[in-house]
Amino acid sequence: MDSPTIPPTNSDDVPVTEARGRNRVFVWFDRRAGINSLLHEALDEPIPGGARWAYVFGSGLLFVFLSQVITGVFLALYYVPSADHAHTTVAYITKEVTAGAFLRSLHSYGSSAIIVVLLLHIAQTFLYGSYKGRRELLWVAGCVLFALMIGMAFTGYLLPWDQKAYFATAVGTNIASEVPLVGEWLKRLMRGGADMGTLTLSRFFVAHVFMIPAAIFAFVAAHIYLFRKAGAAGPISEDPVSPRQKAERFYPRQVTMDMGFALLLIAALGLFAYFVPAELGPKANPAETQYLPRPEWYYLPVFQWLKYWSGPLAVIGILAIPTVIAVLFVGLPFIDRGLERRPWKRPVAVGAFTLVFLALVLLGALSRRDDRRNPGVAAQLAKQREETEAFMRAPFEPETAGSSLAAANVALADPLAARGKTIFETKSCNACHGDGGVGTPAGAKLIGVGAKLPPDKLEAVLRQPTEKMAAGGMTSVKLKDEEMKALIAYLNSLK
Amino acid sequence: MESENQTKDEKREPGCAESSSMTGAHGRRSFLGVLMSVGTVGVGAALSVPLARFALHPTLAKTTETAWSDVGAEDEFSTIAEPAKRLINIEQRDGWRKVVSEKSVYVTKSADGRLRVLSSVCPHLGCTVAWNETKGQFISPCHNGVFAPDGALISGPPRRGLDELETKIEDGRLKVRYQYFRQLVATKEVIA
Numbered sequence: 242m243d244s245p246t247i248p249p250t251n252s253d254d255v256p257v258t259e260a261r262g263r264n265r266v267f268v269w270f271d272r273r274a275g276i277n278s279l280l281h282e283a284l285d286e287p288i289p290g291g292a293r294w295a296y297v298f299g300s301g302l303l304f305v306f307l308s309q310v311i312t313g314v315f316l317a318l319y320y321v322p323s324a325d326h327a328h329t330t331v332a333y334i335t336k337e338v339t340a341g342a343f344l345r346s347l348h349s350y351g352s353s354a355i356i357v358v359l360l361l362h363i364a365q366t367f368l369y370g371s372y373k374g375r376r377e378l379l380w381v382a383g384c385v386l387f388a389l390m391i392g393m394a395f396t397g398y399l400l401p402w403d404q405k406a407y408f409a410t411a412v413g414t415n416i417a418s419e420v421p422l423v424g425e426w427l428k429r430l431m432r433g434g435a436d437m438g439t440l441t442l443s444r445f446f447v448a449h450v451f452m453i454p455a456a457i458f459a460f461v462a463a464h465i466y467l468f469r470k471a472g473a474a475g476p477i478s479e480d481p482v483s484p485r486q487k488a489e490r491f492y493p494r495q496v497t498m499d500m501g502f503a504l505l506l507i508a509a510l511g512l513f514a515y516f517v518p519a520e521l522g523p524k525a526n527p528a529e530t531q532y533l534p535r536p537e538w539y540y541l542p543v544f545q546w547l548k549y550w551s552g553p554l555a556v557i558g559i560l561a562i563p564t565v566i567a568v569l570f571v572g573l574p575f576i577d578r579g580l581e582r583r584p585w586k587r588p589v590a591v592g593a594f595t596l597v598f599l600a601l602v603l604l605g606a607l608s609r610r611d612d613r614r615n616p617g618v619a620a621q622l623a624k625q626r627e628e629t630e631a632f633m634r635a636p637f638e639p640e641t642a643g644s645s646l647a648a649a650n651v652a653l654a655d656p657l658a659a660r661g662k663t664i665f666e667t668k669s670c671n672a673c674h675g676d677g678g679v680g681t682p683a684g685a686k687l688i689g690v691g692a693k694l695p696p697d698k699l700e701a702v703l704r705q706p707t708e709k710m711a712a713g714g715m716t717s718v719k720l721k722d723e724e725m726k727a728l729i730a731y732l733n734s735l736k
Numbered sequence: 737m738e739s740e741n742q743t744k745d746e747k748r749e750p751g752c753a754e755s756s757s758m759t760g761a762h763g764r765r766s767f768l769g770v771l772m773s774v775g776t777v778g779v780g781a782a783l784s785v786p787l788a789r790f791a792l793h794p795t796l797a798k799t800t801e802t803a804w805s806d807v808g809a810e811d812e813f814s815t816i817a818e819p820a821k822r823l824i825n826i827e828q829r830d831g832w833r834k835v836v837s838e839k840s841v842y843v844t845k846s847a848d849g850r851l852r853v854l855s856s857v858c859p860h861l862g863c864t865v866a867w868n869e870t871k872g873q874f875i876s877p878c879h880n881g882v883f884a885p886d887g888a889l890i891s892g893p894p895r896r897g898l899d900e901l902e903t904k905i906e907d908g909r910l911k912v913r914y915q916y917f918r919q920l921v922a923t924k925e926v927i928a
């Protein structure tokens with residue numbers, strides 16, 4: 242394995258010096274980087290019982306995650322994580338930037354795809370009993386990845402800062418306050434304060450693009466390493482510790498199946514993103530009281546479940562029961578230690594798994610039904626949908642920069658100062674002193690002049706400039722008293 | 737533990753070796769390899785096109801045309817006898833934001849009654865020219881550039897007259913396309 246070898250596709254007898262073309266390049270690299278042994282290590286993994294379509298979900302996940310990383314990095318080219326700008330920048334991506342709607346949709350639907358494939362991956366592992374036989378760490382690493390992915394979905398949902406994002410996250414972070422003792426503190430930690438605001442957005446952004454992805458990379462590495470260490474578990478008839486069935490190498494058939502599935506996934510995502518672009522609603526308005534937040538489909542069961550728990554018992558439903566389920570789930574390979582893998586011989590485990598799964602589906606369906614049955618809710622949800630569609634149809638509206646004059650004019654709330662500004666400009670004071678009194682080579686800066694000269698002194702020098710001022714080109718200002726007052730009010734407002 | 741792992745590996749190896757040493761396996765392997773490479777390259781290329789277009793958007797998008805700014809109603813200027821100073825809002829796009837700034841312009845009437853809009857930026861070094869009612873001239877305060885009511889250069893260091901801006905009448909309103917021009921030269925040259 243350590244000695245440089247020529248790739249198996251070419252004759253094994255050709256000495257390196259005689260190797261030509263592609264082969265020679267390969268050998269050059271292999272001698273320095275050892276890619277051949279690396280490739281063998283990756284591709285020759287034995288799969289007891291042979292390649293199967295049932296095993297494709299893990300690498301499918303890896304591919305969709307990769308797609309999320311790439312699209313995410315590109316989206317960050319235009320996104321700004323601040324309550325002031327987030328919504329505008331996402332609207333800009335969606336409505337103006339070339340291929341922006343497509344990439345954002347790809348990223349947005351990618352999260353749903355990850356959840357779907359994740360569930361398939363878990364179901365396959367569970368039903369095949371592939372967590373058995375010294376695979377506890379592998380399973381636990383997988384559980385951590387599951388939690389991290391859920392965290393990615395949760396933190397990413399807020400980033401567009403539209404109504405739906407804002408209110409769904411307000412509900413989501415509120416749940417944290419149900420935790421006994423530290424609940425309030427936990428909520429403040431997540432929100433960066435008592436209320437949702439720009440600090441919440443910063444936190445969610447950092448979690449979404451730095452902290453959670455870093456953890457995902459680490460745990461994906463651990464998950465793959467532990468998987469290779471334990472070996473592929475093979476079919477349900479196989480012994481998970483000492484496989485007896487004839488093994489087939491990962492390459493070529495399993496690789497082809499994996500790639501086929503990954504390509505299928507990416508193609509489906511691409512078609513979906515192209516024909517049904519992800520929507521963006523109107524900008525978050527915290528003052529709105531009517532808004533009914535509805536989470537993404539994969540959070541609906543949890544959302545519905547929480548509805549049933551309120552008052553002093555809430556802690557049972559919101560905390561105790563989910564914790565018990567989570568502990569049982571993570572601890573599964575420690576609890577279910579038998580080597581029996583056939584599902585029909587494991588009625589308790591498979592039964593419990595099916596029950597939880599069906600309960601989640603039922604809760605999701607109930608949530609949808611509740612919304613349909615309540616006419617008030619249905620009407621409000623329809624109105625929200627219309628608002629979203631109306632926003633999507635409207636052309637992109639750029640944000641007025643804070644440095645804009647229009648914004649500066651708004652700051653001139655005092656009507657007297659506003660009149661003074663008109664005088665300043667029509668009397669061409671700005672010709673020498675510059676717009677807004679910023680100063681030019683021909684005239685002194687007037688910003689802060691109000692702090693240097695009291696109004697009466699200011700009026701005096703305006704009516705009768707000092708010799709030094711006159712030498713610089715300043716002429717005496719002839720104005721009616723009230724106009725002079727307005728001009729001085731304006732000069733005082735220049736700070 | 738270790739010994740068990742070893743037996744496991746030993747058991748696996750024979751099966752693997754067998755399948756790969758078969759004569760047909762080589763051909764099938766490389767065929768699938770080619771198929772997969774083509775598929776991957778194809779999908780990769782298909783996906784990198786939108787990615788590249790997305791990243792290059794600011795360089796590929798048509799240069800944002802200078803927007804037209806409103807100066808005022810057309811009839812407002814029908815009776816003007818001398819240049820009238822007006823403040824206009826000009827909007828510059830900067831990605832997802834816009835910067836609005838105020839600029840002053842002079843509206844004058846040409847001999848044939850057409851409305852003309854002059855930039856108030858002095859073509860010498862850019863000071864704002866002021867209309868002097870008593871003299872009936874534009875005067876640049878910085879180096880005493882003097883211009884006629886139609887903007888033509890009379891005297892002083894500037895090398896050309898005041899710059900006329902492009903105008904149009906839309907729904908009875910006078911609109912202007914505000915632009916900056918190179919200073920210190922005799923001909924009017926637009927700068928971006």
Ligand code: FES
Binds near residue numbers: 858862863876
């Ligand atoms: S800037 Fe106008 S004369 Fe020099």
